[in-house]
Amino acid sequence: MNQIEVEVNQTIGQMSLEEYQLNCIRETIAYAKENAPFYCDLLANAPELKTLADLQKLPFTTHNDLRNSPYKLLCVSLTGVARIFSHFTTGTLGEPKKIFFSESDVDRIVRSMAAITANVIKGSGMEIPDTKIGIYLPNQGLPLSMAEMIARGARKIGADSYIGGCKDTTENQINEIIANRPQVIMGSAFRIWRITQVGREKHDLRKQGVKALFITSEYLSSTMRARLEKAWGATVYHHYGMTEPGFAIAIECESHNGFHYNESDLYFEVIDPETGEPVADGEEGELVFTSLHREAMPLIRYRTGDIASITRKPCPCGSELSRIGTMPKKIGLIYQLDTGEDIYSSLFDEALYELDDLVDYRLWLCRKNGLDHLHCRAEIIGADQFFSNRMIDQLKQIPAIANAIDSGQMNIPTVEITPRETLRRGGKGMKRKIVDIRDENEAEEIG
Structure with missing residues (x-):
């Protein structure tokens, strides 16, 4: 039984999980209607919930609500807010979203992070008191x-940790890891990948004592996972995190067969993003969550924009908890080619990280000679004079790109090799996205 399942069982006691969730949702709705002007209005005519299925009768909360009416969603006074996260996330344009957390909300995040971290440590065959975690977030x-x-x-479960310098040069981050010798390194996929690619030029990373790589924040391609594990001689654990539910959402177990999450803290649905109707168990759709214990800003039927599936079949690890499947795309970051086919970042991650000397890349979708045109900037290790051609070949392996080229509706992609460290990411541009500038003038050059 993994640590998240232990937390759920201890929380719900003798009740069934469904009964517990229904009671919590009822209490959350009553609390939000009483304290948040936004929900007082939105749920004024909400029907009584007799079953969990009745939740589908309630309206959604969206990204725009967190941008346009954040203070109306607040259920405590500003003096009761311990932290406000005001930021742009993937797919967000215009005003940043504001998400509020009280002290009790923060305590719950810390407890959830402790359980998730314990899963990674134990799943990697380590003892918690002997483990040091390097945090690169x-x-x-x-x-x-x-x-x-x-x-x-980490401290709550008795593990040691240090917070690495995310703004340092990659070389400094590598030296910091070598000096601290953590058994677990935690960070976003793009940051750990960059550290790995640059680090393996001068160091044998397998000799650094790292047993687990705790990857969060971004899609992790199958190729990236395999190359990271080979480079470090460590096991990769992928984490699903998002600010709105409280960061610490779900983690893989040692079976690496989906993300386990705390069902006593979050209730997830999967809906058809077009109709808003629920999809069948195991089918892909948009993730929607309802928080069950939030104090400062409870969110009810919040549309995440993340496309995934949920399965309720038992996991090979023995857990009976539901699992979230891989998240290949985000609704706000799907782009349609002139052929009518969709493209999104994970398609390119799967194809391009087959190139073992790729550090990072950026993509622009523009118009050239009246056709869709894909331009890529890439940062690499080494100095392969044929890398651009190899990268173009990989891009042409993506079915949507191949079909567009073959039909005469897209030019052959172009690739530009950039100097080292020029594609480092952070802040608003942390997560990868395709930059679509087709509505602007035809571009011979990408600015």
Whole structure:
């Protein structure tokens, strides 16, 4: 039984999980209607929930609500807010979203992070007191930054940790890892990948004592996972995190067969993104969650924009908890070619990280000679004069790109090799996205 399942069983006691969730949702709705003007209006005519299925009769909460009416969603006074996260996330344009957390909300995040971290440590065959975790995630906006809350979770279970310098050069980050010798390295996929690619030029990473790589924040391609594990001689654990539900959402177990999440803290649905109707168990759709215990800003039927599936079949690890499947795309970051086919970042990650000397890349979708045109900037290790051609060949392996080229509706992609460290990401541009500038003038050059 994994640590998340232990937490769920201890929380619900003798009740069934469904009964517990229904009671919590009823209480959350009553609390939100009483304290948040937004929900007082939105749920004024909400029917009584007799079953969990009745939740589908309630309206959704969206990204726009967090941008346009954040203070109307607040259920406590501003003096009761311990931390506000105000930021642009993937697919967000215009005003940033504001998400509020109280002290009790922060405590719950820390407890969840502790359980998730324990899963990674135990799943990797380590003992918690002997484990040091290197955290390479944003530490800005103290106190209660993302990195600090994770460090608190590590301390809660008795593990050691340090917060790495995310703004340092990659070489400095590598030297920091070598000096601290963590058994677990935690960070976003793009940051750990960059550290790995640059680090293996001068160091044998397998000799650094790392047993687990705790990857979060971004899609992790199958190729990236395999190459990371080979480079470090460590097991990769992928984490699903998102600010709105409280960062620490779900983690893989040692079976690596989906993300386990705390069902006593979050209730997930999967809907058809076009109709809003529920999809069948195991089918892909948009993830929607309802928070069950949030104090400052409870969210009811919040549309995440993440496309995934949920399965309720038992996991090979023995857990009976539901699992979230892989998340290949986000609704706001899907782009349609002139052929009518969709493209999104994970398609390119799967294809391009087959190139073992690729560090990072950027994509622009523009018009050239009246046709769709894909331009790529790439940062590589080494100096392969044929890399651009190899990368173009990989791009042409993506079915949507191949079909567009073959039908005469897309040019052959172009690739530009950039100097080292020029594609480092952070802040608003942290997560990868395709930059679609087709509505602008035809571009001979990408600015």
